[in-house]
Amino acid sequence: MLPPFFLKRAPCAKIPCIGSSIKHQIQGARSWASLPEELVELIGWRVLAGDLLDHVRFRAVCTHWNYSTVRPRGRGLLDARFHPRRWMMLPEGHGLYPGHPHLGGYVRFPNLSTGVLVRVYLPLFDDHIVLDSVDGLLLLILHRDHATDIRLLHPFTGDIAELPPLSSLLPQMEPHYRNMTDFSVFLGGVCAAVTISDAGAITVMLALDAIRHVAHATAAHRDQRWTVGAPILASINSIFPGQTVYSVPLLCGEEHCTHPPD
Structure with missing residues (x-):
């Protein structure tokens, strides 16, 4: 006869209830999706303070977060909270450049903090080139049929501000500039600054190294022209020593790199 302890029933192993686990997961998901709208909005602003694309991903979690x-x-x-400050347009290389037919209209942007690389479809680069980038915003010039229209582009939202054509500078320039048709001389070195008023007026200032002057214009302003301002007393390359100034000729797609003098 077996000892009494052999006759005792062994305790049953606890088998997790799969249905219960799924139920808890669903309830947890519902609790996140049903956060108060004000709280979701507050979290969204905190996420945006880190990076714009994190904010975009946050809004994509569910419909409630998107609407909140x-x-x-x-x-x-x-x-300005939506400016992509930590992103830079990749100039490509090896014969490629933004707008090259082999890129299919896509432009790549690396994140300067994380190294993440994203591709954005920007067909505007078929006939535009970049003059400068301010807080991740791209200042573009149209290079088709000698047009000189200027546009300020947000590469991730597609928002565009129309600015006067650069040719509106000519009547204000010295006589030997007034009859020029090749505006590539203006692109030898350009630095831009952007300000936005409380009323939503976008003003762009250009430092044009080739003619040693600054010019400014306001988007959608009734006076559709660039206004020449004070002269630049020193070359842009000498103001920013040790940095590389990139410029792109008006009628070709090759990128050029001009190094400051030693």
């Missing part, structure tokens, strides 16, 4: 947070499109230029 501010949509970037339409505010990309006017609200």
Whole structure:
């Protein structure tokens, strides 16, 4: 006869209930999706303070979070919180450049903090080139049929501000500039600054190294021209020693790198 302890039933192993686990997961997901709208909006602003694309991903979690947070499109230029400061347009290389037919209209942007690389479809680069980048915003010039229209583009939201053509500078320039048709002379070295007023007026200032002057214009302003300002007393390359100034000729797609003098 077996000892009494052999006759005792062994305790049953606890088998997790799969249905219960799924139920808890669903309830947890519902609790996140049902956060109060004000709280979701507050979290969205905190996420945006880190990076714009994190904010975009946050809004994509669910419909409730999408509707509870501010949509970037339409505010990309006017609200400085949506400027993609940590992103830089990749100039490519090895014979490629933004707008090259082999890139299919896509432009790549690396994040300067994380190294993440994203591709953005920007067909505007078929006939535009970049003059400068300010807080991640791209200042473009149209290079088709001698046009000189200037546009300020947010590469991730697609928001665009129209600025006067650069040719409006000519009547204000010295006589030997007034009849020029090749505006590539203006692109030898350009530095831009952008300011946005509380009323939503976007003003761009250009430092044009080739003619040693600054010029400014306001988007959608009734006076559709660039206004020549004070002269630049020193070359841009001498103001920013040790840095590389990139410029792109008006009628070709090759990128050029001009190094400051030693």
